[in-house]
Structure formats: C-alpha cells, structure tokens
Amino acid sequence: MTQKEQHKKLGDTLWDIANDLRGVMNADDFRDYMLSFLFLRYLSFNYEEAAKKELGKDYPPSPSKDLRADFLVPPPLELWYKKNKADINEFEEQMRKKVHYVIKPKFLWSNITELARTQNGDLLETLQKGFRYIEDESFESSFKGLFSEINLNSEKLGKTPKERNDKLCKIITKIAEGIADFSTDTDTLGDAYEYLIGKFAAGSGKKAGEFYTPQQISTILSKIVLLDSQDPTTGYKTKLNKVLDFTCGSGSLLLNVRTQLKKAKGSIGKIFGQEKNITTYNLARMNMLLHGMKDTEFEIFHGDTLLNQWDLLNEMNPSKKIEFDAIVANPPFSLRWEPNDTLAEDFRFKGYGGLAPKSAADFAFLLHGFHFLSKEGTMAIILPHGVLFRGGAEARIREKLLKENYIDTVIGLPSNLFYSTGIPVCILVLKRCKKKDDVLFINASEQFEKGKRQNSLSEKHLDNIVETYKFRNERERYSRRVSMDEIKKNDYNLNISRYVSTSEDEIQIDLEDVNSKLTEINKSIKTNTDKHNEYLKELGLKPI
Secondary structure (H helix, E strand, O other): OOHHHHHHHHHHHHHHHHHHHOOOOOHHHHHHHHHHHHHHHHHHHHHHHHHHHHHHHHOOOOOOOOOOOOOOOOOHHHHHHHHOHHHHHHHHHHHHHHHOEOOOHHHOHHHHHHHHHOOOOOHHHHHHHHHHHHHHHHEOOOOOOOOOOOOOOOOOOOOOHHHHHHHHHHHHHHHHHHHHOOOOOHHHHHHHHHHHHHHHHHHHHHHHHHOOOOHHHHHHHHHHHHEOOOOHHHOEOOEEEEEEEOOOOOOHHHHHHHHHHHHOOOEEEEEEEEEOOHHHHHHHHHHHHHOOOOOOOEEEEEOOOOOOOOHHHOOOOHHHOOOEEEEEEOOOOOOOOOOOHHHHOOOOOOOOOOOOOOOOOHHHHHHHHHHOEEEEEEEEEEEEHHHHOOOOHHHHHHHHHHHOOOEEEEEEOOOOOOOOOOOOEEEEEEEOOOOOOEEEEEEOOOOOEOOOOOOEOOHHHHHHHHHHHHHOOOEOOOEEEEEHHHHHHOOOOOOHHHHOOOOOOOOOOOHHHHHHHHHHHHHHHHHHHHHHHHHHHHOOOOOO
C-alpha cells in the first residue's frame, strides 16, 4: 500500500467511525468532537515519543497487555512523575524547548483511552480539565478558546453526565482502535485530518465554503505563488519569509503552500492567517499544530478581515507596514457587507475609484490582500466570475488595477468544483512587479472529470494550468496573452470568453460548390436509372 493509499484508508476508517457514532448529532457538530480528539491524540503521541528520548533508560516500560481488562493502566510517564517529583520542573522545561509544549500525564491520550476502555466515570471531567490545560498552560503562547466549540456537557452526547461519559467512552475507544493499525507519523495523521475535513465539508454543503478549499484548487494557487516572480521558468522559490491567507478557514490552503514549498526543498519563515468564524478559527489552529508546526511558526487571528480588526495589519505606523511574499485566499463569494464613510478613507481601499458595492465584497477582499503584498510577491485569489465584468464601482476598481499593470493572469475554472457553490469561478493572479504589459487568460472551464455530486481536476488538468501559467503559453481555445490595448478597447472587461472562447469554429459552407455537386449527383442518378431501365426492357420487365 502506498503512503497516499494508507492516508486515504485511515481517513475512510475514521470517517466510517464518525458516521457510526454520531447518532442523532449532525455532521457539523460531530466534526468538532472527532477532530479535537484526533488533535489530542497527535499532541500526546508526539509528546510521549519526545519524552522517551529525553528520559532514555529512565522512561518506564509500557505496562503488559495481559493485565485484567477492567484494571486502569496508568501511562508510563505518569509513573515517572510519581517517582521523580523533584525533577518534574526541569523535565518540563526541556520538553518546552524540544516540542514547544507540555501535557500533564493524566491528560495524555494514552490515559484518556484507558479511562474510556475501563468505562471510568472520571473521563468526562478529565477531558474538560485536559482541554483547559492545553488552552491555557501547555504552550508558551496562549491558545485560549481552542476547544471553545467542544461542549462536553451537550445533551447531544446524552441527557445525564453518566450518559455523556458513556458516549465519550465509546467514541474515544473506537477512534483509538481505528488508528491502532496505521502509522502514526505527522504526515499520516495530518493527511487523515485534512481528508476528514474535506469529507465533513462535502457533507455540509454550502456551509463548507466557510472553511474548506478543495486540495486540487489549493495546489494550483500554491504552485502559482511559489513560482519565481523574476523568472518563473527557472522554478520555484526556495524561501518565503511571510505567507498570508486573510480568510483562512481551516488553514488547508496555507498548509498546501507549505507542503508544495517543502517538496521544492524550500522553507517558510512564518505563516499568517485570519478567520472570522470562531469554530473554523479553532480548527485552523489545531490543523497547524497537527501538521507538525510549532506555535512560533504560525499566527492565526480571530477577527473580521473587511474591518481590518488585526492590529498586526492595521497601519498605525506606516513605516512598520508588514508585507507578505505570497498571499492566497478563497474568500466567501459575493458576500454582502456594510461599507461606510470611514472605510472609504481606509488605507487599503483609497485610490481605487470607490468601495466595493454593498451587494458583493469581492473586490474589498482583493484590495485588502493586495495592499500587503510585497514588491516581489504574488497573490492568487479565488473569486466569482462577476468580478471580471460587473459595472459600477467594480468596473472602476478593475480599470485601476489594469492601468497600474497589477493583474497578471485570469484563470477560468470548471463549474461545480466547490462544496459551497456550483457556479464556475476564476483565479486572479496579481503582482506589483509585473514584467509584461499583457494579461494571460487561461480558459480551463472545459477540462475536468465529471462526478456524481461534484466535478474534479485530474493531475493532468492541474499541470496544464500551472505549466501554461509558468511559461505563458498560448494554446487555441485554452490560453492567450492579451494586450492592454485590446483590453482597453473592451472597456476593461475581463470576461474570459471574450478573449479565449472554447467553442469550435463553425464550418464554412460554399453553397455554389454544394449546388454544383448536387447537380452532378442528379445527372449521375438519371444516367444510371436510364441504363438500368434499358436492362429491364431487354428482360421484358417494367421500367422504374
């Protein structure tokens, strides 16, 4: 079994467990329990493995599996704590240096699963205390509210504390059994986590647009922003100091940028994300840690991007403006918002001919991100097609961006690729350092694999888009470089089909030639019919 197949199998196993256990609970609610337990499992395993190395021969051996089933087996680390109370502080200081966090033995997954296995009535209370400890004390930087959406006292788990405790025992035991036969490295569990997020997103329908970008589309955006802006043909950048997704959802798009850069033997200084939805914000923080990122390697902020509530990005001192080498985003499509006079003077939006209309904040999101793009950076953002041709304020913003030569590429994607909408969408690529004075249009709307509920892109489709972008290739009915003069003649309308149509040219018919051929055919028919009748006559038969 390949690594990819193993990751999928683990994801499928966990998904089957989720469907089996959630009962009357809807998928969105159960998602938070399932993913939080997987997160605790990851932190605990990582911590215990590091503790084994740190303590060496002093680390107690694992208890025998032959012990009676109803006997509560304490984790080895708990045994060490009891015997070495004077050394605990020094040990935890070393663990903070090595894995950047501490978990008390009683809150480790190995202890939680033991409580579940023995149907111990303390499980519910221990989990509650464990979650609070991780939020407030485990990490140097506070992760307050990380489990705020996990209501362990919810009646959806049971009407009484005992019923809730019993339900949690069942869920945790099943998860522990499901994981047992698989590799537990960061990549495997991290990929299974991403897979589950995608499965929950598919089950959530339109709600999924709040937190998940399909991996194929994430990969397109990631590869685009990683290509060397000076000369994309030479390959990918090897270092990005700062990367931003200002509507980061579960963080899957940011993690994809990190993955693609690691494949190119490169590295990221720090990842930044912003998310308005509290549940999704917590999911993003867990997702970062579960993929092996240290708490010092990322910063996720909970707040409204359009109001720019993040002090880090609020230009109280313009000389300290923070800039990003790569920006990726999949903001909510055509979100209604409330622009006002204060926002009209906002440093992000001034100078573009007005604010995005109340009915669609698409350009407000775009301008927010673009403001923080570095001189040599690249921004790739997913937007509805309306931004390419709608009039009014959007037309003025579009015209300004084109005149300043900021829009590099427009990519049209097939319909029904997203969980949140069936409409076709586009990717806009923006740069401050554009070398060409044309715009590349890629019309990939006809290249996809049809699915029952959702379409998808194959590796070939994905590579076609990236390679065409990389070399700015022109292909009939697929891609074309369009001069600014032509775009100006079209009133700065960027509707892709104006420049790259996927329809086949109509066959030109020469009517005189057709008429001549028909006349010859009729003559031939008459000649052969006359000849045939002569034969019939000789045979004494009636001519036709």
